[in-house]
Amino acid sequence: MQSYVHVILAGLSSGMFIWLVASGLTLIFGVLGVLNFAHGSFYMLGAYCSFTVLKYLGAGYWAGLLLGPVGVCAAGFVVERFFLRHVYRLALPYQLLLTFAFVLIFDNLVKIVWGGGALSPPTLSFLGGTIPILGRNFPVYNLFIIAVGPAVALLLWALLEKTWYGRIIRASSSDREMAASLGVRVPALFTGVFVFGTWLGALGGGLAVPYVGLLTPGMGETIIIEAFIVAVIGGLGSLKGAFVGALVIGVLSAFGTRFFPAFDMFLIFILMAGVLLLRPQGLFGAAR
Amino acid sequence: MGKRGMNRRDFLKLTGAGSLAAAAAGGLGGGLLTPKWVWGATPSVKGPIKVGYQAVLSGTLAGYGEFHKMGAVMAVEEINAKGGIAGQKVEMEFRDSTTKPDEAIKNARYFVDSWGADFLAGIDSSAQALALAPLMPQLDRVIMFTHAATEKVTEDFVFKKGVKQIFRNCMPTYNDGHAAAFIAKDFPAVKWSTVSPKYEYGFTCWKMFQESLKGLKPSAQFIAESFAPFGTTDFRSHINTIMDAKPDGFYSTEWAGECISFVRQAKEAGLFDKVKYAMFPVGAAMDVLEGLGKDMPDNLWISARYFFQYPNSKENNDWVARFRKRWNHYPAYVSETGFSAIYAFKAAVEKAGSKDTKAVIAALEGMDLDCPAGKRHFRKEDHQAMYDVPWGQTVSDPNYPFKVMKNMKVIPAKEYFNRPPFEGPGTSPPFK
Numbered sequence: 135m136q137s138y139v140h141v142i143l144a145g146l147s148s149g150m151f152i153w154l155v156a157s158g159l160t161l162i163f164g165v166l167g168v169l170n171f172a173h174g175s176f177y178m179l180g181a182y183c184s185f186t187v188l189k190y191l192g193a194g195y196w197a198g199l200l201l202g203p204v205g206v207c208a209a210g211f212v213v214e215r216f217f218l219r220h221v222y223r224l225a226l227p228y229q230l231l232l233t234f235a236f237v238l239i240f241d242n243l244v245k246i247v248w249g250g251g252a253l254s255p256p257t258l259s260f261l262g263g264t265i266p267i268l269g270r271n272f273p274v275y276n277l278f279i280i281a282v283g284p285a286v287a288l289l290l291w292a293l294l295e296k297t298w299y300g301r302i303i304r305a306s307s308s309d310r311e312m313a314a315s316l317g318v319r320v321p322a323l324f325t326g327v328f329v330f331g332t333w334l335g336a337l338g339g340g341l342a343v344p345y346v347g348l349l350t351p352g353m354g355e356t357i358i359i360e361a362f363i364v365a366v367i368g369g370l371g372s373l374k375g376a377f378v379g380a381l382v383i384g385v386l387s388a389f390g391t392r393f394f395p396a397f398d399m400f401l402i403f404i405l406m407a408g409v410l411l412l413r414p415q416g417l418f419g420a421a422r
Numbered sequence: 423m424g425k426r427g428m429n430r431r432d433f434l435k436l437t438g439a440g441s442l443a444a445a446a447a448g449g450l451g452g453g454l455l456t457p458k459w460v461w462g463a464t465p466s467v468k469g470p471i472k473v474g475y476q477a478v479l480s481g482t483l484a485g486y487g488e489f490h491k492m493g494a495v496m497a498v499e500e501i502n503a504k505g506g507i508a509g510q511k512v513e514m515e516f517r518d519s520t521t522k523p524d525e526a527i528k529n530a531r532y533f534v535d536s537w538g539a540d541f542l543a544g545i546d547s548s549a550q551a552l553a554l555a556p557l558m559p560q561l562d563r564v565i566m567f568t569h570a571a572t573e574k575v576t577e578d579f580v581f582k583k584g585v586k587q588i589f590r591n592c593m594p595t596y597n598d599g600h601a602a603a604f605i606a607k608d609f610p611a612v613k614w615s616t617v618s619p620k621y622e623y624g625f626t627c628w629k630m631f632q633e634s635l636k637g638l639k640p641s642a643q644f645i646a647e648s649f650a651p652f653g654t655t656d657f658r659s660h661i662n663t664i665m666d667a668k669p670d671g672f673y674s675t676e677w678a679g680e681c682i683s684f685v686r687q688a689k690e691a692g693l694f695d696k697v698k699y700a701m702f703p704v705g706a707a708m709d710v711l712e713g714l715g716k717d718m719p720d721n722l723w724i725s726a727r728y729f730f731q732y733p734n735s736k737e738n739n740d741w742v743a744r745f746r747k748r749w750n751h752y753p754a755y756v757s758e759t760g761f762s763a764i765y766a767f768k769a770a771v772e773k774a775g776s777k778d779t780k781a782v783i784a785a786l787e788g789m790d791l792d793c794p795a796g797k798r799h800f801r802k803e804d805h806q807a808m809y810d811v812p813w814g815q816t817v818s819d820p821n822y823p824f825k826v827m828k829n830m831k832v833i834p835a836k837e838y839f840n841r842p843p844f845e846g847p848g849t850s851p852p853f854k
Contacts, residue, residue, distance in 0.1 A: 137666045144658035251485030252679040254713040264690055271692040346655045347686035348679045352481035356653040391659035
C-alpha cells in the first residue's frame with residue numbers, strides 16, 4: 135500500500151510538473167500555430183533567473199518565483215516581436231529551425247552568464263521539509279507542485295473561456311483574417327499570448343529549482359521532449375489534452391519505473407504510438 | 423605529405439624559431455648558446471607540437487569540458503613558459519565533443535586531417551571512445567582518453583585487437599566497480615541495492631561491484647536495482663523501488679548533475695537514514711561536491727578518478743595551489759587528467775626524441791610519470807595508466823564550502839585492476 139501510494143504521488147508530481155511546461159507550449163501552438171522548440175529554453179532561463187534572485191540577490195524563494203519568470207518574458211517578447219513574427223507565413227520547418235536556433239543561443243547565453251557547471255539551490259526554509267505519508271517521507275514541495283498544476287489549469291480555463299480577452303484570443307486563433315477585419319490587433323495579441331506562454335514556461339523553470347534541485351545549461355532540452363510527448367498525446371493545441379496527457383504520462387512512467395523497470399521508456403512511446411495510430415489528432419485534439 | 427619531411431626552408435624557419443624560443447627562455451644571458459638551442463635544431467622533433475583536445479562543452483555536462491580545459495590549458499602554459507616540448511612550442515585546439523559519437527569522430531578527423539594534430543586527447547563518453555577506437559590505426563595519432571571509463575576500450579581494442587594508438591590516463595570502471603567492493607566488504611551491510619545509469623557504464627560497474635563483492639564476501643546479496651535513463655531529473659520512483667526492498671547497503675554510479683539530483687531527492691525521502699552504507703564511486707567529483715555544498719549528507723562513501731586532497735604530497739599540494747591561483751577553482755578530476763595528459767605527451771616526445779606516433783607509443787608503454795595524482799604507470803599490455811585514488815566518507819570542514827573526505831582508504835590499483843589477458847579465471851579481482 136505504502137509503495138503504491140508513493141508511486142502515485144511521485145507520478146502526480148512529475149506529471150503536474152510536465153504539465154506546467156506543456157501548458158505554455160500548447161497555448162502558443164493552439165493560438166499562434168507555432169511549434170516553439172525554444173520553450174524549453176524559457177524554462178531554463180526561468181530556472182536560472184529565479185535561482186539568481188533567490189541566491190545572489192538575497193531575496194526569498196517567492197520573490198525569485200515571481201520576478202525570475204517576469205524577466206524571461208522580456209526574452210519572449212524579443213523572440214516573437216523581432217523574429218518569429220516574420221516566419222508565421224512560412225512552412226513549419228522554418229519555424230522549427232528558427233526556434234531551434236534560439237535553443238542554441240540561449241544555451242550558450244546561460245553558459246556565458248552562469249557558467250557551464252551545475253548549480254544547486256539551497257534547501258528551502260518554507261515548504262522545504264518532508265511529511266510522513268504512510269510511514270515514508272514525502273517532500274512538502276512536491277505536494278505544492280501537485281496543487282499548483284490544477285491551479286494553473288483552472289486559471290487558463292477561466293482566462294480563455296470566461297473573459298473578454300479569452301474570447302478574442304479564441305476568435306483570432308480560429309480565423310486570423312476575420313478577427314483582424316473586425317478590428318482586433320492580431321499581431322499585438324499574438325505577441326501578448328506568446329509572452330504569456332513564455333511566462334508559463336519560465337514559471338515551470340522557477341518551480342523546478344527546488345523540485346529538480348539542479349540547474350545546468352541544456353536542462354530545457356530534456357523537459358521539452360517530455361512536454362512534446364504530452365502535447366502530442368493530448369492533442370496539439372488542446373490545453374485539456376495536455377493536462378490529461380501529463381497526468382497519464384507522469385503516473386504511467388512512475389508505475390513503469392517501479393514495477394516494469396525494463397519497459398519504463400517503452401511504455402510511454404508505445405502509448406504515444408498507439409494514440410497516433412488510433413487517434414492521430416490526440417486524445418482531445420480537434421481534427422485539423 | 424610534406425608534413426613529415428623537411429626541406430631547407432623548413433629547416434631555416436625551424437632553427438630561427440628555435441633560437442627565438444631559446445633566447446626567450448634563456449632570458450638576457452645570451453640564449454643562443456644554451457642547450458635548448460640544440461633541441462630546437464634537432465630535426466627529428468619538428469615544431470610546433472599540436473594537441474587536438476575535445477571534451478563536452480555544451481548541454482547539461484558543459485561544466486566537464488570547462489574543467490578539462492582548465493587543466494590542459496594550464497599544462498600548455500606551463501610547458502611553453504619553460505621552453506616547450508623538446509624545445510618546440512605546444513599548440514592546443516580545444517573543441518566541443520558534445521556527447522555524440524559522430525561528433526567525436528568529426529572532431530578527430532578535423533584535428534588530424536585539416537589541422538595537423540600530432541596528439542589527440544579528451545573524450546568524456548564511453549560510447550564516443552568506443553566509436554573512435556577502431557579509427558585510430560587509420561588516423562595514426564596517439565590519443566589519450568582523459569575521462570571515458572569503459573574498460574572495453576583498453577581491454578578489447580588495445581590488448582586484444584592491438585590498436586596501440588590508444589592510451590588512457592584516467593581511472594577506468596575498475597575503481598567504480600571493483601574498488602567499491604573492496605571498500606564495501608568491511609561494512610556490516612549484506613543486502614545491497616543500486617540506482618545507476620541505464621546505459622553501458624551503469625550496468626558494467628554494478629556487475630563488477632557484484633562480482634567482486636561476491637568473491638570477497640560470499641554472504642553479500644543484491645536485492646534491488648533500478649536504472650535511470652540519461653537525463654533523468656526525477657528519481658523519486660527509483661528511490662521508491664529501493665526503499666521498498668529495505669536494503670542495508672546502497673551503491674550508485676549516478677554522476678555529475680544526475681548524482682546531485684539523486685542525492686538531494688534520496689535525502690528528502692530519508693533513504694540515507696534507512697540505509698546506513700551508501701557508496702558513490704564518482705561522488706567526489708568537484709561538480710557534485712560543489713553543487714551539493716552543505717546539502718551533501720555526511721558519512722556517504724565517495725571516490726573519484728582524482729581528488730584534490732590526495733595524495734598529500736608537495737607536488738600535488740603545489741599543483742592545487744597553482745590551479746586555484748590560475749582559475750579560482752579547485753581542480754576537478756578531469757582537470758588533473760587533462761593536465762597530466764599534456765605532460766605525458768611531453769615526457770614521451772622527449773624520451774623518444776621524436777613525435778612520430780610509433781616512437782611515441784614505444785616511449786609511453788611502461789612509462790612511469792609523476793603527476794599531481796601521484797605516480798602513473800602506463801601498463802604495456804593495455805595502455806591503461808595504473809595509479810591510486812582515495813575513497814572516503816563525506817564530512818564538513820570549516821576550510822571548505824563543500825564536504826570533503828574523512829577516513830580515507832586507498833586500495834592499490836594492482837589489487838583491483840583487471841589483468842591481462844582479460845578473460846578466464848584470475849584476470850579479475852579478487853586475486854588470490
